[in-house]
Amino acid sequence: MSDLKSELQYIHRTVSKHFVQTNDIGESWDMPPPGYNGHQWLRDDCDGFCLACRVLLRDMGIASRLVYCELGRSGHLVVEVQGWILDLRQRSVVANTLLPHYRWLRISGYEAGDPWREIINDEATLTLTMASLG
Secondary structure (H helix, E strand, O other), X not given: OOHHHHHHXXXXXXXXXXXXXXXXXXXXXXXXXXXXXXXXXEEEOHHHHHHHXXXXXXXXXXXXXXXXXXEOOEEEEEEEEOOEEEOOOOOOOEEHHHOOOXXXXXXXXXXXXXXXXXXXXXXXXXXHHHHHOO
């Protein structure tokens, strides 16, 4: 296993261990509390999980982006790092190419405030778009 994937697995496992999935009333994206290190309990939905992962990724110096997608008719948010996906619905880090039922729609920039980009949803382009823009 690559060093990057091992680091991503560690972050996914750390956040998952202290995360309780709940449903948002309304849609608000709340950052984890100041000083969050993955060992505090969080109660939120997929966006809270992604923001928690992203805090730890930034602390480790790993560039990441948020990806908005659809599963069936439901919107969903995941974190992408060089083609790897950190997702509340997955037990571990997964390559984006192994999630064919996800309909990728938009991807953020690396920094807060960066613009979001539309994703072209053809299989070859998706892999190149998500992996090579990194």
